Amino acid sequence: MTDLLKVRDARDVETAVQWALGAGKALEIVGGGSKRALGRPSQTDLTLDLSGLAGVTLYEPDELVLSAKAGTKLTEIETLVAASDQELAFEPMDFGSLLGTAPGTATIGGVLSVNASGPRRIKAGAARDHFLGFSAVSGRGETFKSGGRVVKNVTGYDLCKLMAGAFGTLGAMTDVTIKVLPRAETEQTLLVPGLGAARAAEAMMQAMASSCEVSGAAHLPASIVARLPGMPGGQAFTALRLEGVAPSVAHRKTLLESLMRSYGQPETLDTEASRTLWRAVRDVVPFAVDGPAGARHVWRLSTAPSQGAALGAALAAEADAELIYDWAGGLIWAALAPSDDAGAGLVRRAVANAGGQATLIRAPAAIRAAIDVFTPDGPGIAALSQRIKDGFDPKGVLNPGRMWAGI
Amino acid sequence: MSVIMPPADQGVLARRERIVAALRAFVPGEGVIATEREMKPFESDGLTAYRQMPMVVVLPETTEQVSRVLAYCHAEGIKVVPRGAGTSLSGGALPLVDGVLLGMAKFSRIREIDFANRVAVVEPGVTNLAVTRAVEHEGFYYAPDPSSQIACTIGGNIAENSGGVHCLKYGMTTNNVLGCEIVLITGEVLRIGGKHLDSGGYDLLGIITGSEGLLGVVTEITVRLLKKPETARAVLVGFPSSEDAGACVSQVIGAGIIPGGMEMMDRPAIHAVEEFVHAGYPLDVEALLIVELDGPQAEVDHLIARVSEIAGGCHASTIRVSTSEEERLLFWAGRKAAFPAVGRISPDYYCMDGTIPRARLPQVLHRMKELSAKYGLGVANVFHAGDGNLHPLILYDANKPGELQRAEDFGSDILRLCVEVGGVLTGEHGVGVEKRDLMPAMFSEIDLKQQQRLKCAFDDQGLLNPGKVFPALHRCAELGRVHISGGQLPFPDIPRF
Structure with missing residues (x-):
């Protein structure tokens, strides 16, 4: 674990993997290192540092497309596209506050590798939905590509989807192409005060089923609100974001206010305050490692929105759990008081009842090595995943064990 | 027809009678079709230049039947070609002379509509339009809308990752599905995803979508439902050149506007369509653009004005904004009839x-x-x-x-x-x-072999829809071999720390 190989170009990556293959070594694939503590701790011999593969290689705002070397900093890309009033619509989260790594170190390759998405996922899709093409080095030491630079493309298997969320276990990506989209001219957030989680879920589902085009729907219990910047304190808030051109936002706000009237008198956050709130929700700031929940073990649960409140209640009934609901109730960030298994038994049981998936996001490495970080799949899916891994990385050179033992 | 299909397995053909009898034990009654006359409708899909009679047609009705048929074919080394409504324009459902054609048309039930979670659980033989028809009374719809949506099925949409005129704004099939049940060639039934977003683990649904029936047979799909936009209006713009039309499209998007649909036709298409539909298209232009804005009334009015302004700045010779729903549909009627209109000339x-x-x-x-x-x-x-x-x-x-x-x-x-x-x-x-x-025009041999290794993970004997997508077939054992270039010393010129 002491050796660090810092590559300078894609050719170096191929050379390094070919060498590792021949020498029987396993490589940890790292970009900016912001997500090294995500997933299972890999058993690797060396670290392959891709942060030297940096730079945007193509950006055509009118074509809504951007290509970059995989180690390009996300912040660099976001700054560049913002100058053309564009953005990465999937709103990738920064794991810095949650995992205690320096903010702004994430790379585009890492973001795609974990399929990171933010609150806008419910409207705009996940990282996977904006990932158009890539070039990567497989565990066979071969450079292969898939996709392209156009949005509409069904030529061959959609390997972008497979690489998104594969945690670098199938290939070390060297170049990526993503879709960018116009950034909303303005935004506002309605805050409905004082709801419990179940009632909030109803409100969020009603908002989502309306033509208001809500682009963020989160329920923030009172204890969470207290840890969010610029929020009126003392009570829970259910936050609903509207984005778009000004006349549209104004129109939808009126509509949404009338829809929410039966739930309470909503307050409004204007553009700047709204942006601040959603950035904090995106990055799960209330569970920051240097905050009051810093010692807690954090899970990320995905379920059907209608099941969210019950799932949260099931956790809270048996454990000391702090909860944040995003994605209209379909995403729960759960911070559990520390325990030997990070509460895995309870979490898995509750998720099995509700339907969905749970991923352990923050816990000491020893716990992440001892329990399943991802929801264990049935034997059929597990075997299929293993066969896929074997097709891309038969000798286990790339991030072995990062997702599951053996994968 | 110039394409060469995999050589027929004479051993399988010789056993045809026995195979048909065995399949009848899994799928009773009319579910197995073996006469030439009855198999005739299955000999081609939407790409009618290519025709081939299958060995036998099987129309299962349950996942268990699909599972038993596939397990049998796997054990017996029999090729299988899955088929939805047969509207493929690329020959994806072209039968094989020694293959079972597995028609999924009888999987035609909508199993569940869940408005609270905005999803529908449907069988693969349900038509694309039927999903929207089943939910529109509550103001919802299913976004991907391929031109063949009256006939094409959701199962086929999964296989092809179908798009449509609205996918610029609302995405293709892959962006609008959440889960599926799939049967592998071994007969194994897997459930992937569900009503929730973004399962952890490999994105199996993402690779099954668009895999053209080469990875498995989908028996159930969970699709996302969207709320119908409050309103929609269209602008019809004529240009003296395709350069001007192209510039207009770029400027619209450059202005931060993502229209619900943005369609262009060139002069021959415009003339063919106008003669057929009489949509009132201008005939003295080189390119015609239909830009549709959808969403809340206030937004649509605002953006229509901006698009018209941009079009004016791009030398548009005619700009017409729809003033009624009838007029909007008339603008589209021409575009939607483009293929049959060309068929007339x-x-x-x-x-x-x-x-x-x-x-x-x-x-x-x-x-x-x-x-x-x-x-x-x-x-x-x-x-x-x-x-x-x-x-x-x-x-x-x-x-x-x-x-x-x-x-x-x-x-x-x-x-x-x-x-x-x-x-x-x-x-x-x-x-x-x-x-x-033509795949080698876009992919290297390494790229194509890597894709086929994915195929091997699902179907190690290459029995599902062989002869499609990949120009050369390789045995999985051969693809699995690892070439190690030798225990070279670690690349002295890569910086180490």
């Missing part, structure tokens, strides 16, 4: 499907004119302008000796041209048999 036409970076459109249209002269065949273009997806319709007469071959060669040149300018071979119709042999 030519005995046959061949529909292509490349995608290009939008800015290269004038260059591509220019080269296409040259190719049209070279091959002596006319071409009309309809274009999903927002996302660069081009549908050239090559006009030919199959009864004239050599014209089909010339049309195919012309089409191949167009697709190579798409790749050459930075685009791809197919935007939404799939590779199938049609573009199979």
